[in-house]
Amino acid sequence: MTSTTVEPGIRREPDLARFDSVERAVHWTTATLFIVLMLTGAALYTGPISTLVGRRDLMRTVHVVAGLALPVPVIVGVLGRWGRRLRNDLTRLNRWTSDDRTWWRRTRRPSVRLGKFNPGQKLNAMFLGAAGVVMLGTGVMLKWFSIVPLDWRVGATFVHDWVALGVWISVSAHVLLALRDPVAMHGMRRGTVTARWARTERPQWYEEETGQPAERLRQSPPGHLRRGR
């Protein structure tokens, strides 16, 4: 557990709950399946890696099983009584605020007040969600090709190939950015983030969660601010 900020004049603020155990379980099982699919997929379809790994029958079996399992964690997480927070976050990922729109123009970023997710996270989540569905659909056509017109099988190969490239790019970017932000990473690993991180990185969300204003808390005592508003 990383410590929260300790600054003069401010009591140590408690960490904020960011992802509950259901969300984390869904994230990490899905992430594991994605990684397995990407690696076995690479072993099946790119020449040099195929050459290194071989074992085509085994790779294909693992790829197919992992692919069929891909939607299971999300479905179980969303449908159950336990999935309230997950459903809530899916709604957040769906909505695109005007602050989100401004966020892309880097020069104005300091004035942008983000909610729980930044637009990149929203786009990544939506792309990977849709890509998962597309990959599963085309994958099924490739595996059980007798159930669809044969021309579709070539089309399915085509889509499966190109979307795979997109998945590699999206997942790589997601992982690299996560590695650069240990607090955000902690939120997904252990469920909590520091209040300081929430105030600076996700002010809108901080206010929703705590009912406190996010700005200037770092410089001024909370009492002063409360009086001011």
Place this chain on the structure above:
Amino acid sequence: MLLRTVGVVKRAVGVVKRAVEEGAPVGRRVFLGILGLGAAGVVTGAAVQGWLERSVAPIIGRDPTGLLALLPIGRFRIYTVTGGLPERSRASYRLRVHGRVERELDLSFNDLLAIPPTELVRDFQCVTGWRVPDVPWKGVRLRDILDRAGVLDDGDAVRFVSFDGAYSESLTLSQARRNDVMVAYELEGEPLSSAHGGPARLYVAPMYGYKSLKWLQSIEVTRRVVPGYWEQRGYDVDGWVGRSNGRDDDPT
């Protein structure tokens, strides 16, 4: 006409603008948009892939960085059905010819080189959809090898076995005697690498790639066709490009 178009565009921009300010469900649109693209890709993909193979593949071949080779266009995918790649040097290579023949043969790689070679430049088409354009092959006509062994009257098919220990293939005798069926040992002017089935493989130009068995170890003349590895798993025994496995690719 133009004015009306401008009007429509303006209104559309307005709708998008308002939606964005209210926190539009952009996520759902992205999600559904990608699903739609995926479905469109499945239906039109055969045509688009064909176009990419023709137009972009030649550019990739000339890309000095090699990065474009990561794109799924115009390139071989290496398939093996066993663990790893079977390795065998030219020096230790042997090709056995047996079954319904007058003389069994046990050919070394040099024996193959001693037979007058043949060359072919043809597209390579896989039954899973990818196609590599204008691939130059060099090797020995299968017919010339069969003639050296002398096929007996009751021999009517040929069975091939790979030294990977698992793969096999077959042809009828009349297919095997075609001019465009060879035992290949060079690909694109280079000795055939292990990944491509070296030191020597079968190359059946008019059929899908699975007929062109890699790592050729033995040629057996049989009385009738014995279905090969993939044919026991559902592929057509007569794998003509464009006329089998329910596909309609252009002939190679």
